[in-house]
Amino acid sequence: MPKLGMEPIRRDALVKAAIAEIGEAGSLDVTVSQIARRAGMSSALAHHYFGSKEQMLVATMRHILTLFGAEVRGALAMARSPEERIEAIVRASFSSQNFRAATAASWLHFYLQAQTSDQTRRLLRLYHRRLRSNLMVGFTPLVADPARASETIGALIDGVYLRQVLRPEAMSNEEAVALVLADVQRLIREG
Amino acid sequence: MPKLGMEPIRRDALVKAAIAEIGEAGSLDVTVSQIARRAGMSSALAHHYFGSKEQMLVATMRHILTLFGAEVRGALAMARSPEERIEAIVRASFSSQNFRAATAASWLHFYLQAQTSDQTRRLLRLYHRRLRSNLMVGFTPLVADPARASETIGALIDGVYLRQVLRPEAMSNEEAVALVLADVQRLIREG
DNA sequence: AGGGTTATTGATTGACGAGTCAATAAAGAA
DNA sequence: TTCTTTATTGACTCGTCAATCAATAACCCT
Numbered sequence: 001m002p003k004l005g006m007e008p009i010r011r012d013a014l015v016k017a018a019i020a021e022i023g024e025a026g027s028l029d030v031t032v033s034q035i036a037r038r039a040g041m042s043s044a045l046a047h048h049y050f051g052s053k054e055q056m057l058v059a060t061m062r063h064i065l066t067l068f069g070a071e072v073r074g075a076l077a078m079a080r081s082p083e084e085r086i087e088a089i090v091r092a093s094f095s096s097q098n099f100r101a102a103t104a105a106s107w108l109h110f111y112l113q114a115q116t117s118d119q120t121r122r123l124l125r126l127y128h129r130r131l132r133s134n135l136m137v138g139f140t141p142l143v144a145d146p147a148r149a150s151e152t153i154g155a156l157i158d159g160v161y162l163r164q165v166l167r168p169e170a171m172s173n174e175e176a177v178a179l180v181l182a183d184v185q186r187l188i189r190e191g
Numbered sequence: 192m193p194k195l196g197m198e199p200i201r202r203d204a205l206v207k208a209a210i211a212e213i214g215e216a217g218s219l220d221v222t223v224s225q226i227a228r229r230a231g232m233s234s235a236l237a238h239h240y241f242g243s244k245e246q247m248l249v250a251t252m253r254h255i256l257t258l259f260g261a262e263v264r265g266a267l268a269m270a271r272s273p274e275e276r277i278e279a280i281v282r283a284s285f286s287s288q289n290f291r292a293a294t295a296a297s298w299l300h301f302y303l304q305a306q307t308s309d310q311t312r313r314l315l316r317l318y319h320r321r322l323r324s325n326l327m328v329g330f331t332p333l334v335a336d337p338a339r340a341s342e343t344i345g346a347l348i349d350g351v352y353l354r355q356v357l358r359p360e361a362m363s364n365e366e367a368v369a370l371v372l373a374d375v376q377r378l379i380r381e382g
Numbered sequence: 383a384g385g386g387t388t389a390t391t392g393a394t395t396g397a398c399g400a401g402t403c404a405a406t407a408a409a410g411a412a
Numbered sequence: 413t414t415c416t417t418t419a420t421t422g423a424c425t426c427g428t429c430a431a432t433c434a435a436t437a438a439c440c441c442t
């Protein structure tokens with residue numbers, strides 16, 4: 001029962017199914033057929049809209065990055081001080097449905113994918129640069145070496161994230177945020 | 192020209208070739224044939240000695256973990272104070288040839304593999320527990336919440352490691368060590 | 383109604399890769 | 413020497429999966 005204007009709907013469904021499938025399988029070995037089935041269509045249709053598996057995964061990562069970017073921007077808009085700016089970024093990094101099991105696994109997947117795919121690498125660098133730049137703005141009025149502080153907190157966020165992918169039960173979202181924020185506070189107190 | 196007692200030699204060659212191959216490809220998609228060819232034998236022989244690809248990769252991870260464990264033990268033997276214990280662990284985490292490009296990529300690979308392979312997961316948990324326990328011993332006389340401190344430094348190590356896999360040029364080994372140790376110092380000063 | 387476009391899929395192709403096997407050869411044991 | 417064990421490989425099987433294609437159907441416009 002073909003209706004017109006299906007393209008955006010299908011693409012969206014596929015991207016979301018890809019995240020869910022990667023998260024559930026906890027693995028990189030997700031096939032186009034699995035994703036397509038979960039999205040309620042044939043694999044042929046997936047290829048029809050994305051051309052290739054890689055393009056589909058790139059679109060998936062772009063989607064994750066877009067959501068994350070929106071969340072950061074939203075939180076930053078509320079921030080009234082440098083401290084609050086940093087806190088906003090940390091909270092966004094661990095926030096909401098989006099940043100749980102499925103998304104986290106996908107995220108990690110793309111970290112690896114970035115070693116072989118140019119497009120993925122470019123996307124990831126972009127995210128890194130933005131994160132770093134946002135942290136820097138917050139840290140600059142507060143510490144002597146904002147670059148160093150941003151690097152530390154950025155790495156700490158990645159590390160906590162990585163551990164959450166492996167052992168989701170070991171630490172809750174709030175605990176993760178608290179852990180990172182405590183380190184932020186130490187950095188600030190040190191000046 | 193079959194000589195006897197080839198088994199340990201072949202196994203060793205395969206394990207080392209696997210690390211090199213994963214590191215060079217920067218990817219999980221390493222075939223048994225590629226690894227075997229690099230190790231100077233046929234893929235059939237690799238199967239003969241390891242039974243399956245998974246067993247071969249488990250042996251590879253075990254090898255990496257063994258090397259790391261030895262390095263940590265060596266450094267700990269020299270430590271004369273709690274501070275030095277912690278420093279020893281951090282230095283070992285980023286030390287030497289072993290912990291560069293190829294090994295780091297393999298390491299990250301196993302993090303993912305752990306989500307699907309029971310054996311790999313067990314190995315990784317063992318490593319985590321030991322690392323945590325070692326850090327705890329160092330932190331206990333120095334800070335109020337040693338568990339929290341160990342968790343923070345453990346995550347920071349993983350995060351810095353992850354970033355080095357992605358952008359090896361961004362930070363040198365020594366810089367990585369310095370970054371982590373600075374955070375250790377902050378934790379200690381805080382008490 | 384009929385031509386063009388979009389949506390959709392089952393079936394197929396083509397590649398690649400893990401694991402198996404039968405065959406060859408050398409070393410040691412009897 | 414002959415038998416057994418170990419080493420070794422090329423060729424093969426079997427499965428899987430990305431990608432393609434041909435066919436079908438609904439929608440829109442004229």
